[in-house]
Amino acid sequence: MKVTIYSSQPYDKKYFIAANENFGHQLIFHEARLEPKTVELARGSDAVCAFVNDDLSEITIEALKAIGVPMIALRCAGYNNVDLRTADKLGIHVVRVPSYSPYAVAEHTIALMLSLNRKIHRAYSRVRDGNFSLQGLTGFDMHGKTVGIIGTGRIGSIVANILQGFGCKVLAFDTFENEALKKNGVQYLPLNKLLAQVDIISFHCPLTPETFHLINEESLALMKDGVMIINTSRGAIVDASEAIKGLKSGKISHLGLDVYEQEGDLFFHDLSETIIRDDVFERLLTFPNVLVTGHQGFFTEEALVNIAHTTLENIACYGDKKPLQNTLHLDQAIAG
Numbered sequence: 001m002k003v004t005i006y007s008s009q010p011y012d013k014k015y016f017i018a019a020n021e022n023f024g025h026q027l028i029f030h031e032a033r034l035e036p037k038t039v040e041l042a043r044g045s046d047a048v049c050a051f052v053n054d055d056l057s058e059i060t061i062e063a064l065k066a067i068g069v070p071m072i073a074l075r076c077a078g079y080n081n082v083d084l085r086t087a088d089k090l091g092i093h094v095v096r097v098p099s100y101s102p103y104a105v106a107e108h109t110i111a112l113m114l115s116l117n118r119k120i121h122r123a124y125s126r127v128r129d130g131n132f133s134l135q136g137l138t139g140f141d142m143h144g145k146t147v148g149i150i151g152t153g154r155i156g157s158i159v160a161n162i163l164q165g166f167g168c169k170v171l172a173f174d175t176f177e178n179e180a181l182k183k184n185g186v187q188y189l190p191l192n193k194l195l196a197q198v199d200i201i202s203f204h205c206p207l208t209p210e211t212f213h214l215i216n217e218e219s220l221a222l223m224k225d226g227v228m229i230i231n232t233s234r235g236a237i238v239d240a241s242e243a244i245k246g247l248k249s250g251k252i253s254h255l256g257l258d259v260y261e262q263e264g265d266l267f268f269h270d271l272s273e274t275i276i277r278d279d280v281f282e283r284l285l286t287f288p289n290v291l292v293t294g295h296q297g298f299f300t301e302e303a304l305v306n307i308a309h310t311t312l313e314n315i316a317c318y319g320d321k322k323p324l325q326n327t328l329h330l331d332q333a334i335a336g
């Protein structure tokens with residue numbers, strides 16, 4: 001199968017070429033993002049391989065159809081960037097990698113929490129500058145704190161388990177309750193009740209119309225003063241402008257983001273020689289109690305191996321006319 005891989009970075013090439021030894025696809029790598037103006041690069045391909053910030057809106061999918069590409073293979077779990085209705089209407093198959101390493105994202109979530117709490121990002125710079133003062137680096141014990149997990153699927157349930165290991169009280173909100181977590185002492189509450197009780201809140205739900213800007217003026221008003229917010233899910237779950245107001249007022253004591261609503265123009269690229277024109281993003285970076293990573297939650301050796309293998313396997317199944325395990329169906333269609 002001829003596969004055009006968009007938004008590819010050197011690490012994608014490395015892991016896909018290694019995994020392809022088992023499949024023998026023809027892989028064509030492009031740094032360019034998939035969007036209407038780059039669709040032409042995929043002419044003659046049996047599949048396009050896309051990532052989190054590729055544009056798979058109606059126009060792009062129609063353009064893919066027009067040049068005869070029958071398959072979109074996402075090399076990620078989230079699919080909020082795909083117009084599944086258009087894909088379904090045009091008979092284009094969409095596959096994804098639903099689970100490659102939930103541990104990778106869960107552990108990164110905890111890394112953000114602990115770094116912010118114990119101010120590791122600030123201590124790192126201070127010590128390198130010969131400044132060994134502890135002033136301003138006070139943290140808090142995780143033990144005994146109440147943490148709210150929004151979305152207790154693959155990633156959220158691991159985060160809950162890790163936090164219980166620290167001695168945290170774990171509250172959860174999800175449209176489906178996980179019985180195993182409940183047996184282990186996780187308590188499900190309606191969202192409003194959860195928001196009022198937590199010291200830390202962490203997002204592990206998909207981006208949908210219901211979760212879009214879940215962190216907003218109203219939800220922040222319900223929370224305790226000094227709440228820590230962690231988002232490793234999708235950027236648009238947090239209204240960043242409202243988060244800035246919350247940081248300025250002290251409502252938010254710590255903010256950890258691995259994702260950002262407008263990350264498509266920023267993340268995965270070296271922009272260190274350019275001027276970043278996103279004033280909201282730049283303002284976020286000025287706060288000492290904000291820690292941003294560039295969508296690296298998934299970025300472990302194990303995850304990259306699994307992503308490459310499953311993506312190429314999904315494509316091979318299609319080529320061999322075998323049942324597609326990881327197809328996205330119309331009833332999974334979500335906007336956002």
Ligand code: NAI
Binds near residue numbers: 204211
């Ligand atoms: P999952 O599908 O296993 O779990 C998602 C959970 O969210 C489910 O239990 C679902 O019932 C729940 N949910 C759905 N709508 C909800 C709502 N309105 N309110 C509360 N809960 C709701 O997904 P998984 O694998 O745990 O991934 C979670 C999210 O993490 C993905 O949607 C993706 O956006 C993000 N992600 C981020 C990565 C990163 O590198 N930062 C990498 C992989 C995923």
